[in-house]
Amino acid sequence: MENWFSADTWFGDIVAIGNDIIWTYILIALLLILGFYFTFVTKFVQFRLLGDMVRELFRGTDRSDFKKGKGTTPFQAFSISTAARVGTGNLAGVAVAISLGGPGAIFWMWLIALIGAATGFVESTLAQIYKVKDKDGFRGGPAYYMEKALGARWLGVLFAVLITLCFGLIFNAVQTNTIADAFVGAYDINPLIIGIIIAFLIGIIIFGGIRRIAVVAEVVVPVFAISYIIVALIVMVLNITEVPAVFSMIFSNAFGLEEVVGGGFGAAIMNGIQRGLFSNEAGMGSAPNAAATVYVSHPAKQGLVQSLSVLIDTIIICSATAFLILLTDAYTVGEIEGIQLTQNAMAAHLGDWANLFVTIAIFFFAFSSLLGNYYYGQANIEFISEKPIYLTLFRIAFLIMVLVGATSELAIIWQMADLFMGAMAIVNLVAIALLTKIAIRTLKHYQTQRREGKEPTFYHDSLSGLKNIESWDYESETEKKQ
Template sequence: MENILERIVSVGNTILWSYVLIFMLIVLGLYFTIKTKFVQFRFFGEMFRLLTEGANKSITGEEKKGISSFQAFCISTASRVGTGNLAGVAIAVSVGGPGAVFWMWLIALIGAGSSFVESTLAQIYKVKDENGYRGGPAYYMEKALNMRWMGIIFSVLITLCFGLVFNSVQANTITLAFEQAFGMDRFMVGIIITIITGLVIFGGIKRIAKVAEFIVPIMATAYVLVALFIIIKNITVIPSLLSLILSSAFGLKQAVGGGMGAALMMGIKRGLFSNEAGMGSAPNAAATAEVSHPVKQGLIQTLGVFTDTLLICSATAFILLISGVYTTKGLKGIQLTQMALSSQVGAWGNTFIAFCILLFAFSSIIGNYYYGESNIEFINGSKVWLFLYRSAVVLMVLWGSKSSIKIVWDMADLFMGMMALINLIAISMLGKIAFKALDDYTRQKREGKDPVFYADSIEGLENVDCWEKRKELKIG
């Protein structure tokens, strides 16, 4: 039975990743980048300014309903920054070679345009709920495209993909790391993670936001500082490593031997798994923030793509390439990263990576869980369904702690691919709305204003719940 499942998953991945998604991700990423006049580069400084901007009150003067921009950024970064950054990069480099790193960078730079569009759309079409706001691709599929059926398919996929499959991947990597570092029994580690997960996710979005806001900055800073130490220690070999990455991505030898294709495939797959640009996951977090203009959160979420891939994934890639252990046979993803770090800083590297992966992967579990919750509420707001979903997440975390790593990663790729396909189709149809929102934001910035958005800021905009009309507010 497992062999049949593996074959089905393998064929699905080959079709999606070898043909359909690579084309769509690159073409749409370039299209959005050009149509927004390279928004991910033009507004790079603005992204950092917005990250610290408080939105304590809404434009109507009411008390803030949603969570802060920074908390929404942390929830999406919590989901992005996980096993993809440590284990996923190790898998990409060991299978695709050093050239995979280049393609990972490229998909982040191009994909940042897609990330801006999807997160801005999520803000425009968000809805109010008892905790503030919620939204995401399913919501803009229903409200902007009038295709609730499409939103339901997306909701089912993201719930299965993030809430269940991806969370089993995260648990799998945590238990492997602790087995490698301390010889701990994977099932016992899995039980501990499962209990903590249950305590957090049954506490709702506010608790998730607080946990993410605490964990994300600490874990990312600690990991990058250690990586910087290793890079500075080996500064003389960095030029040759950059040359190796480029030559492996484009080299004649790799092209003839099929290595270039492997590098491109693994770089794009693992890059998308890590930064999630265009996949439709981060918009679920983007929609929860209280901001005065949708573009603000679109820019903040775009910064998350750069933080994830250009900073944290690059840190892992350089540690692996400096150490040379990526060619070692018989080691699984996270074990390669542990061995690479230990070779540079000593035995404590094993322990450090184990605790890094605990924080990285656990933060991803709670971020991933929220994406599923938001979409369960889109399909059916019943508390019973929510309870069943939370219980399923807890069980999948426990199952993932002991399951086979290959089938788990392959299933993650398949669900992620189908999800990305549906979202990319939707945002290609709705991109013009995000472009108009960006034009409105840019115009107000030029006039020296703090940009504010209204439902009639874009002519013909319909089915918008959370943005008052200017005429109704009697604002000129």
Template sequence: MVDFLNNILWSYVLIVGLIGVGIYFSIKTKFAQFRMLKEMIRLLTEGAADGVKGSKEEKGITSFQAFCISTASRVGTGNMAGVALAIAAGGPGAVFWMWMLALIGSASAFVESTLAQLYKVKDGDAFRGGPAYYMEKALKNRKLGIAFSILITVCFGLIFNSVQSNTIAMAFNGSFGISKTVVAVTLAVLTAVIIFGGVKRIASFVEKVVPVMAVCYVVVATVVIVMNITQVPAVFGMIIDGAFNFKSAAGGALGAALMQGIKRGLFSNEAGMGSAPNAAATATVSHPVKQGLIQALGVFTDTILICSATAFIILLSGHQTLSGDGIQMTQSALSMHIGNFGGIFIAGCIFLFAFSSVIGNYYYGEANIEFMTENKLWLQGYRAAVVMMVLLGGIAGLKVVWGLADLFMGFMAVLNLYAILKLGPIAFRLLDDYSDQRKQGLDPILRAETVDDLDGVECWTGSETALRKAGQKLKTI
């Protein structure tokens, strides 16, 4: 049943939906994901919204921390095991379609995260939000929001976390011979320690881990590429030829490359799926577009940098001869380049990549549990269920966890694509407002009353906007 539904979703519905919506948003935003790349990098270093009280502890989390939470969720098994699975099933051409999905899908990531910032709500001294919130407040459809909340809570908090746990356990079993059960129990304990500490502890943890792990992995991949520099043109040739291999289209090679590239690309960068907006909404910024741009940058970081690093490690090793499934295929490839240390290095990297994803995934579920109910017992039950799924995922079969992940990911994407397609014009107006202020040399601040048709907005009107503006002036003086 899972395979049957996945085939329908990924062979027909989502290939058209993800590419079509991404192209539409790219055109309507005048390809903001490319022309505003410099602005994205500038915003990444911006502090906690220039708050009046000046403290991120008092005013929420910074743009960089929100970027790290979403990147922690994006950067995980999809970048190592997922890329390997895509190449094994779809050939080198799948890498090209992963790139295309990232370049086009980053526009969808911009729109969904901008909307999440606009329709966020206060949660004590912090914020929360995401697709469920803009479905309720902008579309006036709480039932749709609840449906999405259930899907993302089950998908990310439970199923995706079992995938991450499964991959870590396989990597450590392959490199060190450690029992998968021992690894699973250890992961469950570490997860419990962090998730019962709340979003501030989550932000603090991933802020430190994500940049370090990403840089180390890209550096090693760069070394491998330099060692095999003469073979790089041939690898690009394999990727392009595999992506447009019309001679083999009748046998399904072209379709397999396309489907695997899009499926694994979405699992990795999550553009348009509706997950990253939950992190984007937590940031304290002066204009929603700031987080939209930063989350678009996150898609590039995930796929163009880190997924490409894995792809080149595998393809430069002669992927047809590699043994193992998923993460063990990547370990085998790196070992061919740098010796036995390669497998150990991948095991260490996947622990950091996947464990940070467990923490980021958990937060997405927490934000949506709070959307559905204020009863803290449900939240505590959810936390216990996350720990249990991390434990069970470590000892489960590979095919089962990945099949369920694909299915729930597909359902989430369908609901979110419907919502952002209807609400896209609001994000376009906000982008125009942001661009106008930048042209005037200002650090943009959203005043909801100056943008047409912003119904249901809580955090961008009245005294709060005035206070942010006053605080910004004081800082400038």
């Protein structure tokens, strides 16, 4: 198994060729072009409505509807999607980007997040509009709006298969690989033991469904994200005189003006955008699956919350890791990669005890990511077929991949993650590009009500011409006006 899952076999060659085609010739251009397009057509929604984003997020701490079985709260959905985002992409992925692309990769991570926040708004708003009812409240995502808005179930099934393979199998291998790597680097623990422990804990939670996942995520994610940011800020304050030099290094290396480590213009862009997309997932089509679970009065509200999640993930948490690493010379010494680079940088700042902090942080970040990844797989398995046997088989495969990830080689797992992530992102980006007008009309409907001093509310006939709207029919706009 280990020899087959290796970067230097025929399998590794196929994965590398697929990545080269997708990332070099298709996806980077698509992400940047559509990111800027969505930013302009929404009139910079990710900056203009930042206040609304924060307001909707914290209004979402009300649990009354959740207790009544009406889906998740906006804060819980934010926690689930942030759980999937705030994982190895933030701690290990940033380290990989710097070691392969140089400090300039961070600039491109920032850029893809700033424009990607508009993409995140569009895809999550669409997911809310076309969500469907289920026993836990609601579910939805790209597969659902591909079927209902585009009338292309085949495309929805293709996306559902890709995201199930990507998140349900490959990404959870990435997460457990990073957890195991952290414990091996800090305490030399057998990675198989770590894999067994994680599989057992995850199994207890995932068999409880989305509501149990939501409860765990809304506790774990805020506590450890805030703790990690505080530690990073302490390090920056202790090294405040060096911070301007780090900014200078990031910007100069981003445009190939300074060769550092992997260096170079192309390497910085490629690794920055790859790891940036892996971290914030904007446009990938993953977060809309969480966004669709929310009971909310207007689809645009959840689009705004998910847009905020993109910004928090990369601009705040990924930047925290970047500065921890770049304020040392750890990334220029030896061949250390992944989470161990972040551990070494933290230890250089705060002493050996920091290894324990990073190890615990990566455990909870990656563990919460596993919960988010699992739910994305579940929602799409249920799109393909609602027969219980398929969900049971998926759960078993999910837990098996936890064990595979803990004991496999880092390089090939990251490469496979990039391949499947790129493929599903292309499918989703094409779909939301075709459905942009619906998201823009929904945003305008929301803003019109806000300007009139009303609480934005959406009904199945709020926008003329929409078809297959299942979850907004409890009252119509027409009936309300009578």
